[in-house]
Amino acid sequence: MTSILQCIDCKEQYPIDRVMYTCEACGGLLDVVHDMDYLRHTVSRELFDQRLGTLEPPYNSGVWRYKELIYPDVEARTIISRPEGNTNLYPVPRLAEWVGVKTLFLKHEGENPTGSFKDRGMTGGLTQARVLGMKRVACASTGNTSASLASYAALGGLEGVVFFQDKQIALGKLAQSVAYGATGIQVSADFDRNLELVREVATKLGIYVLNSVNPFRLEGQKSIIFEMIQQFRWKTPDWIVVPGGNLGNSSAFGKALSELYELKLIDRIPRVAIIQAEGANPLYRSFVKEFEEFEPMHAETLATAIKIGNPVNYAKAVRTIHLTDGMVEQVSDQEILDAKALIDRQGIGCEPASACSLVGTKKLVEKGIIKPHETVVGILTGHILKDPDVVLKYHSGTLADIKAAYPNKLHQSEPSADAIRNILENTGTQ
Numbered sequence: 001m002t003s004i005l006q007c008i009d010c011k012e013q014y015p016i017d018r019v020m021y022t023c024e025a026c027g028g029l030l031d032v033v034h035d036m037d038y039l040r041h042t043v044s045r046e047l048f049d050q051r052l053g054t055l056e057p058p059y060n061s062g063v064w065r066y067k068e069l070i071y072p073d074v075e076a077r078t079i080i081s082r083p084e085g086n087t088n089l090y091p092v093p094r095l096a097e098w099v100g101v102k103t104l105f106l107k108h109e110g111e112n113p114t115g116s117f118k119d120r121g122m123t124g125g126l127t128q129a130r131v132l133g134m135k136r137v138a139c140a141s142t143g144n145t146s147a148s149l150a151s152y153a154a155l156g157g158l159e160g161v162v163f164f165q166d167k168q169i170a171l172g173k174l175a176q177s178v179a180y181g182a183t184g185i186q187v188s189a190d191f192d193r194n195l196e197l198v199r200e201v202a203t204k205l206g207i208y209v210l211n212s213v214n215p216f217r218l219e220g221q222k223s224i225i226f227e228m229i230q231q232f233r234w235k236t237p238d239w240i241v242v243p244g245g246n247l248g249n250s251s252a253f254g255k256a257l258s259e260l261y262e263l264k265l266i267d268r269i270p271r272v273a274i275i276q277a278e279g280a281n282p283l284y285r286s287f288v289k290e291f292e293e294f295e296p297m298h299a300e301t302l303a304t305a306i307k308i309g310n311p312v313n314y315a316k317a318v319r320t321i322h323l324t325d326g327m328v329e330q331v332s333d334q335e336i337l338d339a340k341a342l343i344d345r346q347g348i349g350c351e352p353a354s355a356c357s358l359v360g361t362k363k364l365v366e367k368g369i370i371k372p373h374e375t376v377v378g379i380l381t382g383h384i385l386k387d388p389d390v391v392l393k394y395h396s397g398t399l400a401d402i403k404a405a406y407p408n409k410l411h412q413s414e415p416s417a418d419a420i421r422n423i424l425e426n427t428g429t430q
């Protein structure tokens with residue numbers, strides 16, 4: 001029943017305990033491939049339902065509840081888990097109306113222990129680091145990967161090394177990495193260059209790379225789909241809409257759906273829509289040319305979590321689009337921040353990149369691709385407190401090139417009841 005590593009292009013196979021990220025024969029990305037015949041006789045909806053609400057590790061984790069589908073062979077005591085997952089699926093009728101569908105849910109991955117979905121991948125990646133006997137782990141990051149790596153490395157007693165670009169890192173993320181004790185290195189280069197550097201340094205120094213090129217991270221991230229579908233009592237929505245940066249999440253979604261379908265845990269495959277920022281849209285550009293070419297680009301967007309111009313998981317994301325009859329859409333920073341303000345105002349909140357899911361849905365409804373009667377789940381990838389700077393600048397109208405459609409301006413008052421009454425009488429209930 002042993003799982004193996006397999007190249008997605010030439011199908012060359014490698015043992016699961018090899019330290020490698022891409023195929024030695026052709027350079028292709030690797031999948032962790034499980035023994036599906038074994039799983040067919042082992043997993044069932046009932047098995048996963050029985051584990052709901054358990055206090056027992058590792059099954060109390062929203063990742064390891066599905067251990068057989070994530071890493072069947074790993075010993076429970078090797079697993080490094082906070083635990084993660086078990087995030088809410090919010091019905092949002094007012095936002096459904098805004099985007100133009102009858103039924104919209106938001107699954108909030110910002111509710112993970114370090115505030116982003118990256119924890120679901122990191123528990124898989126750090127666990128594999130321990131299986132391999134690695135002492136140091138590293139990543140390049142737009143922020144959330146580092147925060148998550150730093151936390152899980154500390155928990156597992158490994159040294160975490162995180163590479164950042166030296167500007168435009170959201171404050172909450174940088175603070176987390178420092179606080180959790182990772183060795184932080186600021187490099188005057190963008191994310192894409194930093195990722196190249198990490199891979200180079202890691203090979204030379206024997207450090208384990210935990211960017212999403214690492215297939216064990218994607219195994220953990222599949223659990224977003226498993227958990228969502230279990231929350232729907234094993235029914236599938238029509239659409240799953242997700243922001244796309246390095247395309248790890250969207251890649252994991254395709255693999256998760258194909259495995260659930262193959263194991264007959266679902267009876268149809270939902271469509272996946274990947275939403276990119278206009279200034280960081282290499283997948284979108286390739287999509288409109290039917291994936292005939294792919295060109296890396298220089299990325300610019302206020303949604304820093306998806307400011308990536310050369311997504312490492314491009315080929316796997318294309319596989320997801322083909323498997324699910326999916327779509328790729330792009331949205332502007334203006335649209336992202338206004339949509340974020342609406343999500344925040346529901347009392348839910350998210351970081352800028354996450355709002356792609358909402359406004360991307362609206363665009364696809366306007367184009368007639370998502371139909372009003374279809375059920376949509378948008379993924380909120382990160383927590384509202386990750387990037388407080390953008391929030392305050394948006395609401396005070398001080399972001400360059402952004403005109404806030406839903407500002408909530410702070411009021412200034414003298415310390416007198418009359419002055420305060422004046423303010424409240426002029427604001428009214430909104």
Ligand SMILES: *Cc1c(COP(=O)(O)O)cnc(C)c1O
Pocket residue numbers: 116117118144145212243244245246247248249250305306351353354381382383
């Ligand atoms: C990492 C991240 C993304 C992008 O996810 P990919 O898997 O790289 O496409 C989107 N939103 C947030 C908040 C993130 O942290």
Ligand SMILES: [Zn+2]
Pocket residue numbers: 007008009010011012023024025026027028
């Ligand atoms: Zn290969």
